[in-house]
Amino acid sequence: MEPFKEIVPFLKESRIAKALTEKHKRYESHVRMFWKFVRYDEKEKKIYSAVQRKMKTDRTLM
Template sequence: METFKEIVPFLKESRIAKALTEKHKIYESHVRMFWKSVRYDENEKTIYSTVQKKDENG
């Protein structure tokens, strides 16, 4: 635990703390969309999924 003493104050002041500590709504439609696009690579033990980003036009 000694090795993490310096990073704790940094994390508490950063956006990371908010992302990790606040409760977030998870929409069922988003979960379903994720699992429709997911691909699992057994050799690499990795999950791949496509994330769609909106452009400037919406």
């Protein structure tokens, strides 16, 4: 743990800490959709994917 001694306080104070420690709901459908449409750009060394939510339809009251 000694090599990480200086970075731990930084991480605790940053937004990264919340992302790393907070429990998030993971929906299986979102994970499947991510892996279905994922692509890796070798040149840019980036992963691209999209997960779309269903849009709520407007319902008119009669």
